[in-house]
Amino acid sequence: xxxxxxxxxxDICQRGTSLTIQCQVDSQVTMMxxxxxxxxxxxxxxxxxxxxxxxxxxxxxxxxxxxISRPNLTFSTLTVSNMSPEDSSIYLCSxxxxxxxYEQFFGPGTRLTVL
Amino acid sequence: GQQLNQSPQSMFIQExxxxxxxxxxxxxxxxxxxYKQDPGEGPVLLIALYKAGELTSNGRLxxxxxxxxxxxxxxxxxxxxxxxxxxxxxxxxxLGIGSASGTYxxxxxxxxxxxxxx
Numbered sequence: 001x002x003x004x005x006x007x008x009x010x011d012i013c014q015r016g017t018s019l020t021i022q023c024q025v026d027s028q029v030t031m032m033x034x035x036x037x038x039x040x041x042x043x044x045x046x047x048x049x050x051x052x053x054x055x056x057x058x059x060x061x062x063x064x065x066x067x068i069s070r071p072n073l074t075f076s077t078l079t080v081s082n083m084s085p086e087d088s089s090i091y092l093c094s095x096x097x098x099x100x101x102y103e104q105f106f107g108p109g110t111r112l113t114v115l
Numbered sequence: 116g117q118q119l120n121q122s123p124q125s126m127f128i129q130e131x132x133x134x135x136x137x138x139x140x141x142x143x144x145x146x147x148x149x150y151k152q153d154p155g156e157g158p159v160l161l162i163a164l165y166k167a168g169e170l171t172s173n174g175r176l177x178x179x180x181x182x183x184x185x186x187x188x189x190x191x192x193x194x195x196x197x198x199x200x201x202x203x204x205x206x207x208x209x210l211g212i213g214s215a216s217g218t219y220x221x222x223x224x225x226x227x228x229x230x231x232x233x
Contacts, residue, residue, distance in 0.1 A: 001160070031219060042118060042203065043158070043223045092157050102146060102219055104205065106157035 002027055002095050003079045004107035012113045014084055019077045021110045023093030028073035031096040034066070036089045037109070043092065049076040119206055120222040127230045134191040136227040138204030143184040148205040148221065149176075158203055162189070194231050202227045 001028040013019050023032065032049040045066055047055040054066035070076040080087050093107040121138050128134055134167055138147070146165055150158035164174050164180035164187060171178055175192045204224040 004157075024137070033220075038230070040201070040226075042225050045220065046218070047229060095220055102207070103163050104148060104221055105160060106150075108157045109155075 001103070002097055002105045004083050004093055004095060004105055006093050006107040006110050007092075008110060009108065010111040010113075014115055015084055017083055018079055018081045019083065019112060021091055021093070022080070022106055023076045025074045025095050028058060029095040029097060032070060032076045033096075033104075034068060034076070034078045035092040035094060035106075037086055037092060038089055046078070046091075048061040049078075080112065083112075085114045088114045106110055119202055119204055119222055121202075121224040121227050123227060124225070125228040125230070127232060128194055130194060130231055130233050133192055134135050134194050134198070134229060135188065136190075136202060136229075137186060137188045138206070138224045139186045139196060140206055140222075141185070144187075144206035145184075145209045146174060146207040146221075147178070147180050147187040149178050149187070149189050151202040152201045152203065154200075161202075166173065190231075194229075196233055199229060199231050202229060 007022045015090040034046040035041050035043040036046055045058050046061045046066055047057040047115045048057050049068050049081055051070045068080045090109045090111050092109045094104055097103045119138050119140050148163050149161045151161055153159040161176055162171050162178040167180055167184050168182045169180040177190045179188045203226050205221040207221050
């Protein structure tokens with residue numbers, strides 16, 4: 001299994017500012033993803049972080065608002081730009097172990113509150 | 116985006132009781148995963164299923180990959196207070212179906228919230 005860490009674990013930010021969330025996996029992984037989750041709700045995929053190329057965004061999410069980097073096979077960042085209170089949520093990093101068996105693991109999440 | 120339907124949405128049970136929940140889809144899947152999420156934590160993978168009809172156990176948890184490939188079930192035997200949390204299923208369609216980019220993306224269920232009364 002993959003062990004995933006995220007920083008920061010939580011933050012309170014002012015409207016109009018940006019926050020970058022870091023995700024570190026303890027082993028090289030094929031795929032990394034970023035999700036958003038409202039407390040008590042299901043997970044919504046924001047984008048797939050592609051190593052060495054632009055991220056692939058899901059419908060309703062755009063690069064200008066959620067720029068993503070993935071410089072190598074173990075690390076990715078998600079930036080939430082020009083934040084508004086509607087961006088308050090839990091942001092989760094995830095990775096696929098790859099190989100023949102595809103098991104998806106999650107980080108502990110970053111709880112973001114925008115005032 | 117597409118979501119899987121989980122049932123029940125929430126349940127209250129007495130400690131020691133067995134629990135059953137399911138996840139259904141209108142289309143077939145090749146893989147099913149079951150997760151548990153505690154408050155303030157990320158989802159933790161409990162069981163992975165890869166073949167129709169497969170029955171897999173992890174301690175007191177047992178999950179099954181439905182033979183129609185459109186559903187999956189999770190059972191918890193002799194529940195204890197620490198079983199409290201939200202349980203999510205996740206399914207993946209056959210590659211080339213529902214994943215236009217060719218990437219491996221799971222579709223997540225709506226969640227079943229479990230509360231155990233001591």
